[in-house]
Structure formats: C-alpha cells, structure tokens
Amino acid sequence: MTGQDAPIDLAAYFHRIGFTDAEAKPSLDTLRALHALHPQAIPFENLDVLLGRPVRLDLASLQQKLVAEQRGGFCFEHNTLFGSVLEALGFRVGSYAARVLWNHDMSLGMPPRTHMILLVDVDEQRYLTDVGFGGLTLSAPLLLQTNLEQTTPHGAFQVRDAAVESDTQFVGLPGFVLETQIKGDWKPVYRFDLDPQFEADYAVANHFMSTHPHSLFMQHLVAGRVTPGKRLGLLNHTLSIHDERQGTHKRHLANVEELRCVLTNEFKIRLPDALAELEAAIVKLPD
Template sequence: MDIDAYLDRLGVARPAAPDLATLRLLQERHLAAVPFENLSSHLGEPVVLDEDALFEKVVHRRRGGFCYELNGLFAALLRALGYDASLHAAQVFHADGTPGPPLDHAAIVVALDSGDWLVDVGFGRFARHPLPLFSVDPQLDPDGEFLLLDAPHGDIDVLRDGEPQYRLERRPRPLADFVPMAWWQTTSPESHFTQSLTCSRPTSQGRVTLSGDRLIETVDGVRNEVRLLSPDAIHLAYRVYFGMTLTRLPVPPGESPLTSGAPQPDTALT
C-alpha cells in the first residue's frame, strides 16, 4: 500500500506512532474526506472487495464507497501504520428492532493497550471518534450519544441516541467473507442500496448529502434541501461538496444503468 498517497487523500501527515490520538484523527479525517456513497450500483460498476481495487477507487479515483469498501480499506491502512486492526461483521437493526442478516455490515475493531475500540467509517451517520468496547457508560460524540451493550453469544449491540444501530460480532473476519453479501447488497432489487442513491459525508456543522437531484445540508441541526435542476448542477455538486469529478452521472433507482450502453468504470479527480 502507498501509505503516503492514502494519507494525502485524508489530508493527514504520516503519524509518529499508532496511538489513540492518531486513531481518532484518522477516523475524523476519513469521514470528512471520503464520502459514504453507493454510486457504483447506479453506474453499472462492480464492487470488488480487493485491497488493490479499493485503493484504486478510493485513493486514485478519489471516490467513496459503502461499509465493506471503506472499512475494508481503512483497516488495511491502520494495519500498515502499525495498528492491530481487524474487520468484524455486524447485523444492522431493522426499524422494528430486529437484527438483520449476518454480514450485513462490516466494522473495525482496533486493539490498543487500553483495550478494544470500535472504529467505523462506513455506516453513514455514525460516531466520528473511536468508541471503547470495554465501556458500559454512555459515550458522547459529535454525532450523538452511543451506548454499547452486551448481546447474545458475546456480541455487542451498538445504540445511538437510544436507537439500536447494529449487533457487532466479536470474532474477526477476513475481507473475503463479505464478498457474497456485498454482491447481494449492490445487485439485488430488494437491497436498499439499489433502491436509493446517496453520497454523504459529515461537515464541521452537520452533514451534506446528495441523493439524485436533491442536495440536503444540515447545519447546526437545521435541515435545508434544494432541487438541482440540471445535470450540470448535479455534476457541480459532486465536485464542490465531495471532490468528485464524475465522467457521467449515476442512473436514478428504477432505471438500469445498462440501458445507456456498456458501463465503464467512472473516474473522480479533485
């Protein structure tokens, strides 16, 4: 891995030591610089869970991704920097409070001298700072109050503002374990990733999200939404808010990207 190129993507200098302060900075910068997005599903692009392919997409093409991509690649960076970082599967809770299927999500656990810490840069709105897995107390974060509770079989339930988010496995997983579920998430008409189009990242005052032609900005708790009326305006929003210069726009849900001709991998540059 070209560590310096990845750190440049995050706007971070090479750290002196793999400690908690550096981990916190890396997580904050990753969330701010690399958007959570599912554009590949709407561009006719395959999602390849291979570290080289992910590096090409996120670092060289300056794109984002979803959980398996972002946490898979970030875990590799952390290991390259000397951290003991492993991927862990999670079941995302449904609205009715029941957990979803196994391997529905991938998160990172980093082992430090102080204990194990949950790191997640691929869940959309989530904690901006590492969460100690060994703490049973509520944990305040810029994006909410988090609580980690014991669950069956030694798993951990993660709650934000009292709402269950996901159930985390304690056993580590290789990135390859997530390939079948990643394929389902990006291709099945029943997956919410194929039913919706999103590109989102936190900001210093809230969050910015581009969903098709809807640009949504939350500033100090106030939500503002505008409709972008032309393809040029949408291209500009991707470039200004997410640093991505797309060669073509993703196709909205309900329309197959394959109808516009053979898909080519998109590029995104600053």
C-alpha cells in the same frame, strides 16, 4: 482483517485525507486523527452500483478508486482500506460483521450481516472503528465499553450489551448494539458480535449489496460525508444537512444538473467518466 494483495501507499493515503504526521505511531491520538479526517475527505457513495460496475475489494482497486481517483465507496471499501492503513502503521485490527438496525422494521425479521466494522486494540483497550456508515458514519473511535455515553464531533453514541437488554430481540445472544442519540432518544444503529469475518464472508455480502435487486444500493442513490459541525446525507433527490447549531435542513434537487453539482461540490466526489450512463441512472431514481 482480510488479506492484503498489494502494499498500502501510506503517503498517497495521507495526502488524500490531509494527514501530515509522516512519523505517526500506533497510538490513540493517531487513531483519532485518522478517524476524524477519513470521512471528511472520502465520502460514502454507491455510484458504481447504480452504473452496474463491479465493486472490488482488493487493496489495489481500493487505492485506485478511493485515493487516486478521488471517489468514495460503501462500508466494505472504506473499512477495508482504513483497516489496511491501520495495520501498516502497526495497529492490531480485527474485522467483524454487523446487522443494520437503522430504519429496519424488526417485524420483518432479523436483518442480514451486511455491514463491516473494525475493532482496534490500543493501549490494552479495544475501540469500535467505522468510517463507512453513510450519513451516520462515526467521526471518532468508540471505546468498546457498554452503557457508556461517548461524545464524538458528530453526536453522542453508546454501546449496549445486546444479550441482556430486555427491549431488544437479541436477548440471550452474545453481542453489542451501537446506538446514537437523536433528539434525546437512543436509536439503534447496528448490532454486531465478535465472530471473526474472512474475505469470503465479505465477498458474499458485497456481492449481495452491489448486485441483488432488493439491495438498498441497487434501488437508490446514497451518499454521506461529514464536515466540521455538519453531517451531509443524500438519498436520491433529497439533500439533508444536519448542523449541530442550526438543526436539520433538507433540500429537494430538482434536476440532474443540481444533483451532479451537489455530488461534486458538497460530497467532493470526482464523478466517474461514464456521465451519460450516470445521468440515465439518476433520471430513473424515485423521488
């Protein structure tokens, strides 16, 4: 994990996500409980990027934004905060970088390492832990074991060995590909390896994702949240709700007021105080 510049306020974090075991130990049960609660309480969102605000990764700023102000953030924010919580509880945590394959056209070449994940050691086993991947955020840790279908509260996933899969462009390169099952087919989510990452690596990736004109987050409003049995996703003016029983439903949000209501009520985001600037940014969003 990256270094900590301030102590983590576990009581405030636990209150934010609704975790009630104040005497929690670094066990698999604790990891699963925290991993289930975090993405339900703290949404994925990029409002600060649209507002031209800096995205800060120091622990004090993350606690202020994601905990005290009841905002959300993107992967670097979520997983830095979550990893700090786990370390404070006594877990052994490593942070790594991933190349996002979801909706990526591989004819354009290899995507950069723009996603942060965590690997957590529990009972001599290693678990992939990720509470910050938008509409496909994991709601449970995954055992880092290849070719094992693992069912989570929000879908099935598996980890494959990227170096030996003949149908990928990663043949011969050590690493793993996370896949999710969509309508019976396995789709790649992201590719990662075990090359440790440091604060400087995340600072560069975070700067690109939050300021570069080609970044998805500079061009679009993105939000994600899980609830029991459902995934919520927002891309600009389109709200997607995937219900395990009723399938996927999409709704076009016709105006700024509808969008503000959805951000507040569905994604549980306490909107930033710069509402005029936010509305101006929303108006410019593509359909």
